[in-house]
Amino acid sequence: MSFLHSNIFGESCGYCQRIDLLNMINDPFILIDFENGKILFMNRKALDMYQYSEEECLTKFVKDISHNSARLIQENLDLAKKQKDGYVFTANHIKKDGSIFKVEISSRYMSLHGKFVFAAVVRNLTSNGKMREEIQLAGKVQRRLLPRDTDNHLFRTFSIYQPANYISGDLYDYVFQEESQKLYGIVIDVMGHGLAAAFQTNLLKYLFLRVVDKKKSVKDKLAWMNKEVMPFFTGGEFAGVFLFEFDFTCNTLTYSAGGINYFISIKNQKAQITKAPGIFLGIKEGETFDQDTYSFQPGEGFLFLTDGLFERFKQPLEQELNFESLLEMCEKIVTSGECRDDATGLGIMLH
Template identity: 45%
Template structure:
């Protein structure tokens, strides 16, 4: 570093030290010489981030702190200068004094200080953010893989729709087909929220559904049992909307019980209909009781059970010409439309 640069560095440090707010920021702050990239100032957060002390600061440059190629760093500095008025935001790989590499987001701007060309940069460590995003993406893939796919039997055809608003979803559905007794059990859930907590709670509900279908109690008794078991997992607040159904293909009877998902579509008879079914959300009241309703069905009838993110997108009343296939296509298109504002999930059942 030249004598002139040393004087500039000292001058800049004296200038910056007047602004105690710089050491109160949660982000690291760097002031760089715009021509050669030498470090003129680092606030306390920056010193901690890069593991240097103030006595070492004057010997540092951006090329020492950066793990990217020197040419890349030079190009980034040039871009900051070219975007002087707008500023420039980019990511880079930086390195600590101990040699550990980490990813940073840099918000930089070229300005004049004391008649000198300076680059002021806010540095944010995004390594943890990137790791979290990666884990969320993996969790989302696992969540999708756990869902049942379309199912075809001599008695029914089942299709499904699953479209999270973001990477993770509070929606979940599951089915279990008892081939020996010719009974199809199904469960659709909409947990409040879209993050990791909602994903975990929906997974617990799926596990409880699998246990509940083995219990020799009516469908509303199964739902009440699920509610009692899941209460501890909603102790910090929140709830889940759900609907539990059972198709008995021997008796040709649909039994269903609702807890917050209070309607579904029935395409049969003279015209399509919305079947109403009241019931309090899961996770609110211990020992809550739920109603059970019955509906007979025949070959050609179809049913669509869905979360409200999709249900509220469907214009009603449905057209008389609506079929199972056209309804499925409508739901698929709505689930990926720009207008969707929530997770969108559905189970469609066509009776053979």
């Protein structure tokens, strides 16, 4: 029996009946008698969280569900009374089985049928904390799966990787095949920053590793990746991808763009932006892509960037920029605290 059907407020009126709608909200909600701390109402979410029945909750006081001292409980009640726009605070609460958990309470002091009450929306911070820990762990795993910077007789790689939050919708990867003297690489920028974007990003990384050994042109490899990823982009999402291949037997860079439509080359202390056409992956299953070829010489450098980095460069680029200067600019962007997007880049310096 809830307070609506008890004698606390007398006969139930239409106004009180509308409070039954509080059972429809997704957060636990509690009404407490401000004068004596007696619990007057818990919605179903609150009953489930504290493990009480409707009848049991009406025999409880705020001290029965709070693990804080009586003095701190009263201080929070008094502060809620003074704050007309509501008062938010954290506390330690206790369930029927004795387990203690941390909560955030959004409270308001109000009058209901002439009785002063303390209305509280309660959020369990313990479960949020566990979710945060899991997301942080996922971010650490995601980072550890990235390839480490490499330095060999043909090239040296430099990576930039800074998620906007714990996990990223951006990734890079590369594979060098000594036998064929080819370096295959990819930069990925999936729309969004959450768990779904991270899953889609890792899926594209997996498809890249599968397509490397396929005897296809770069543009056909990108088309194959697009086809394979389509079932996982059903909610209007899309991904920017730049796929490239360095062939050191003939000194050519072959590339195909899918939503990331640029790269930066550095030659003789001069930086140049090269643009390439191509729509995002995940939009149209049968999409075809273009490819182009760039002839390089030892000593040149290349930067393949996602929007989080590229869009923060002042354009046009200064002509007198060397490879190290551009890398320093990237580092300043990701450490400035002003970047609100995932920021990823792969730099390649040719020996």
